[in-house]
Amino acid sequence: MKKADLAEMIVLPENLIMTQQALSFTPEEMQIRQADEPDALALLVAELGYPTEASQARERLIDIKRAGDSVLVAAHNSKVIGMAVLHRTRFLHRPPDGRISTLVVFEKYRNFGIGTRLVEAAEAVFREWGCERVEVTSGAKREAAHRFYNREGYIEQPKRFVKPLSRLAS
Template identity: 40%
Template sequence: MKVRPAASSDCERLIRLFRQLGYVIDVGELRARLLAYDGSDSDLALVGEIGAEVVGTIVLHVVSPLHEIGKWGRISALVVDQSMRRRGIGAELLRAADGFFIGRGCTRVELTSSDLRTDAHRFYMANGYENRSKHFVKHYPNA
């Protein structure tokens, strides 16, 4: 498998992958966000590719919180196509994320996962992650 930065030509495939997690985004908005990541030292979307087919993606961010020394890595999305799971693709994407974060001086990485995704929880724990906190979300109407 090859891991590379996501390109605007990947948008249709990325949309299908994100839908497998329940996220819906319009192709124009996704292209605009990918363009905003170009040249960023703190935001990166990667894809995993087998042959010419995009089979997974991971979205990375570096944050510098005021309340702690150092920088953190944040994975905002990781998805491997349902038909391609349990083949090491997710683990390879996590290794690529580690390289990105360590290269930017991050002292830790965090992510969230729905309470319902128990297979994903086992996967993250098998890859060195700990279940350490609760995640609270507030949605704004009409925003």
């Protein structure tokens, strides 16, 4: 899907207009906070190649918060420019694990340290939650993301088994 098509699906909030001037900031000028703007979240998910309507993002944000999980956003001058979706997996036999299921920064804002700031904030939340370790989910073909996670101290552990639940209904 083209970005022009996304503009028809999602009404861009006024505070998401990005200019060249916005590219001259430092990560220290950025705020990391809890998400409350589903339109911006939908655009960030679309940046990963998963078109999502703002209404879907709103419902999912509510569900994530209701489950006790979290969505952090990076904002600069009230513009949401990145996000991290955090989950906690609880076990009977040991402390919980944290999981970053989504980490994305708008492309023109990458390589400014925003992803690192989001990961640091996520790790702080996971420590507050009593998590023992953190897992990151990343698509197999996202090599730049894999290099980023390696730089952040994450180690690839490639064994995972997945079964789509839609097959159970058939």
